[in-house]
Amino acid sequence: MPSEPIYMETVSAPTNIACVKYWGKASVEHNTPINSSVSVTLDQSDLRAVTTASASKSFPTDRLWLNGTEEDGAATSKRFRACVDGVRRLATDRIDPDTGAVVVKAEDWTTMNVHVASYNTFPTAAGLASSAAGYAALVAALAKLFNAKESYPGELTAIARQGSGSACRSLYGGFVAWRKGGAKEDWSDSIAEQVAPETHWPEIRAIILVVSDAKKDTSSTAGMSTSVQTSKLLSYRASDVVAPRMVAIERAWHNKDFETFGRITMADSNQFHATCLDTYPPIFYMNDVSRSIIRAVHAYNEWAGEVRAAYTFDAGPNAVLYTLDAYAVEVCALMLKFYPAAVGSDDSPYISNVEFAKEVKSYKLDDALIAAVEATGRVPTAGDVKKMYYTRAGPGPQTLGKEDAIIDPETGLNTYRP
Numbered sequence: 001m002p003s004e005p006i007y008m009e010t011v012s013a014p015t016n017i018a019c020v021k022y023w024g025k026a027s028v029e030h031n032t033p034i035n036s037s038v039s040v041t042l043d044q045s046d047l048r049a050v051t052t053a054s055a056s057k058s059f060p061t062d063r064l065w066l067n068g069t070e071e072d073g074a075a076t077s078k079r080f081r082a083c084v085d086g087v088r089r090l091a092t093d094r095i096d097p098d099t100g101a102v103v104v105k106a107e108d109w110t111t112m113n114v115h116v117a118s119y120n121t122f123p124t125a126a127g128l129a130s131s132a133a134g135y136a137a138l139v140a141a142l143a144k145l146f147n148a149k150e151s152y153p154g155e156l157t158a159i160a161r162q163g164s165g166s167a168c169r170s171l172y173g174g175f176v177a178w179r180k181g182g183a184k185e186d187w188s189d190s191i192a193e194q195v196a197p198e199t200h201w202p203e204i205r206a207i208i209l210v211v212s213d214a215k216k217d218t219s220s221t222a223g224m225s226t227s228v229q230t231s232k233l234l235s236y237r238a239s240d241v242v243a244p245r246m247v248a249i250e251r252a253w254h255n256k257d258f259e260t261f262g263r264i265t266m267a268d269s270n271q272f273h274a275t276c277l278d279t280y281p282p283i284f285y286m287n288d289v290s291r292s293i294i295r296a297v298h299a300y301n302e303w304a305g306e307v308r309a310a311y312t313f314d315a316g317p318n319a320v321l322y323t324l325d326a327y328a329v330e331v332c333a334l335m336l337k338f339y340p341a342a343v344g345s346d347d348s349p350y351i352s353n354v355e356f357a358k359e360v361k362s363y364k365l366d367d368a369l370i371a372a373v374e375a376t377g378r379v380p381t382a383g384d385v386k387k388m389y390y391t392r393a394g395p396g397p398q399t400l401g402k403e404d405a406i407i408d409p410e411t412g413l414n415t416y417r418p
Helices: 078-088 106-111 130-146 155-163 165-171 220-230 232-255 258-278 288-304 325-338 354-362 367-374
Strands: 007-014 016-020 025-027 037-041 048-056 063-066 102-104 113-120 175-178 192-196 204-210 309-312 319-324 387-392
Touching (some): 007 165, 016 165, 016 258, 025 220, 037 165, 048 130, 102 106, 113 130, 192 232, 204 325, 220 258, 232 258, 288 309, 288 319, 325 354
Antiparallel strands (some): 007 048, 016 037, 204 319, 204 387, 309 319
16 A cells, blocks of 8 residues: 555546648647647537546655556557646646645645546547547646646646647637747747637537548547648648638627638548548548538528538548537438438447437438438448447536545546456
8 A cells, every 4th residue: 555645636638629720740840739739628418537646655666547547658658748747837737626725735736646547438548539638637736736736827728738639729628729830939929718608509410420430540640741742732731721721710609600610620630531532642521421421411401491510520430510409309310211220230329318319219301302312322221330428518628536536535446357
């Protein structure tokens, strides 16, 4: 049993799905992007990372557990070290909230090692920004543990992006921009900023279609490196396309203009995947099911006479469909019609929200809409989509209670079991 006290904090952090994508690093050393990006932070009711960070003088080395399994070499991992050491540099005295007494002096944090345990509630490395949620939760938990204080606004986001670029955006809720930076030599200006909180546009909804929960063939890091080296389209996108697109989509979000927001979101997703195809050798993140979803969304919008749904695909085949609450049932009913659950699938709900699923299953689709999607060549096929999540924009990291901790307060070891 450890002879020294173990201090710990537990935090949950959300995933985020970009509407204007980041692809390609300007500085590999600082993990900074060649272009700015903007994303929607999703509610944590279904999709989140939960992380417990602990520190003690009794820990002989730093250790990390992910989804119940210890990660070998975590103590020397560049990304893990950047987050731990970066947050610890901002450490201040830890204060007992009940008595106001100093429990740990700021200078004593350097005498302690850390144990960190984390798990995701959604598929890891399948193109659903699991690393963004994970590293955001890591930085937020360490910041709470060390009582870290920023020396400039956004400093914690600059630390988080050294773990995973898009993690910086998961430190805020709502609509969040990652400014590419580069004016400062140390890239400290490559930070995330909240464009608007999740309360600004409460009608926004997201329906996520999990086409594959398998780990992707080409990691984002490897794919970006190859694209930067070989894709002229990527270079043009970064220099000429993204900046005006950022201005337009941020204005659309402020104005609650879904038509503009949706068109930009879809166009940017298409261009991102075009740069992947323009990479040599080409990178294929979407598959035939992904492409059929794109055709179905366009057929739906044409039938409606307006943009009611907008797809976006990150580095994977899974679709995120943004819509408004007024159309969410209709959009999901259309997806359920053409992408039904696999026969004999397990007991977990195919649509994550049970009450919403009841509305979806009882919704009567217009015959002309069904015919429009059939005309794209789509035939309802069970099992093409593994699961559907229904969610909305949500807040940034949340502090959890002791009962949610996944490190044993007596031993300092992981307690999470998948």
